[in-house]
Amino acid sequence: MRDTATVEPMLDIRNITLRFGGVVAIRDISFDIRQGEIRAIIGPNGAGKSSMLNVINGFYHPQEGEIWFRGKRRGPMRPHQIARQGLARTFQNIALFKGMTTLDNIMTGRMTRMKSSMLEQALWWGRAEREENDHREKVERIIDFLEIQSIRKTPVGRLPYGLQKRVELGRALAAEPELLLLDEPMAGMNVEEKEDMSRFILDVNDEFGTTIALIEHDMGVVMDISDRVVVLDYGRKIGDGTPEEVRNNPDVIDAYLGVSHD
Numbered sequence: 001m002r003d004t005a006t007v008e009p010m011l012d013i014r015n016i017t018l019r020f021g022g023v024v025a026i027r028d029i030s031f032d033i034r035q036g037e038i039r040a041i042i043g044p045n046g047a048g049k050s051s052m053l054n055v056i057n058g059f060y061h062p063q064e065g066e067i068w069f070r071g072k073r074r075g076p077m078r079p080h081q082i083a084r085q086g087l088a089r090t091f092q093n094i095a096l097f098k099g100m101t102t103l104d105n106i107m108t109g110r111m112t113r114m115k116s117s118m119l120e121q122a123l124w125w126g127r128a129e130r131e132e133n134d135h136r137e138k139v140e141r142i143i144d145f146l147e148i149q150s151i152r153k154t155p156v157g158r159l160p161y162g163l164q165k166r167v168e169l170g171r172a173l174a175a176e177p178e179l180l181l182l183d184e185p186m187a188g189m190n191v192e193e194k195e196d197m198s199r200f201i202l203d204v205n206d207e208f209g210t211t212i213a214l215i216e217h218d219m220g221v222v223m224d225i226s227d228r229v230v231v232l233d234y235g236r237k238i239g240d241g242t243p244e245e246v247r248n249n250p251d252v253i254d255a256y257l258g259v260s261h262d
């Protein structure tokens with residue numbers, strides 16, 4: 001277990017409340033994500049995890065509270081600004097181009113980093129050519145890292161689920177994010193696929209130094225790979241700490257065993 005207590009927060013969520021009409025999805029929640037850590041957000045069904053992920057990546061705008069990113073208060077953002085801030089994500093239901101190859105799907109992750117104009121790219125002029133080579137090199141490195149060389153030319157729709165999830169991780173990595181958001185990365189996986197995904201998440205964090213925030217329904221695997229865990233239940237924060245602290249927190253135990261709170 002790493003000690004990140006003295007590390008500056010990369011992202012600071014302060015007293016966030018998010019409502020959908022009369023439904024309060026997130027209620028006055030605060031927590032931070034520190035540089036270099038693996039931070040999990042867990043909780044039972046409807047706890048507010050997806051809503052929180054969408055607040056972090058700037059898709060939802062909370063009615064109350066503040067979000068600070070690298071010491072600056074963050075306002076509402078447009079999609080291209082989100083990527084420029086160094087955020088990338090994967091989705092619970094894989095969002096890849098099924099007819100495109102692994103290689104091309106991962107290449108789309110580099111879009112936000114492309115500098116040459118459409119005209120330059122169309123005519124394959126100097127800067128576009130240099131850029132393309134540079135992007136190809138980065139993508140090949142990711143393919144090696146994720147051990148998916150053998151499927152680089154396979155349309156992703158033909159791949160088994162676990163491998164598609166790995167390609168999706170590759171596409172997010174291609175954007176070279178500072179903060180990588182993973183939406184239920186183990187959902188629908190068998191035990192072996194879960195182990196593989198856990199190993200890749202740890203390796204990404206270790207080798208690229210990427211800060212990772214992930215949401216998960218299932219406690220098990222997450223507890224093994226996370227530095228710190230925040231637990232949500234009915235839109236409230238009921239626990240926050242190391243996996244050990246969270247595991248022994250009576251409110252967390254109650255929430256997972258379905259004990260009533262009224």
Ligand SMILES: Nc1ncnc2c1ncn2[C@@H]1O[C@H](COP(=O)(O)OP(=O)(O)OP(=O)(O)O)[C@@H](O)[C@H]1O
Nearest residue numbers: 020023025043044045046047048049050051052217
């Ligand atoms: N777009 C929306 N419109 C209205 N209500 C919403 C919307 N998104 C979420 N909610 C409500 O907010 C609450 C939190 O939902 P959220 O999807 O964030 O939970 P979750 O922890 O991700 O659940 P799950 O594990 O089932 O995905 C729920 O009561 C849900 O019905």
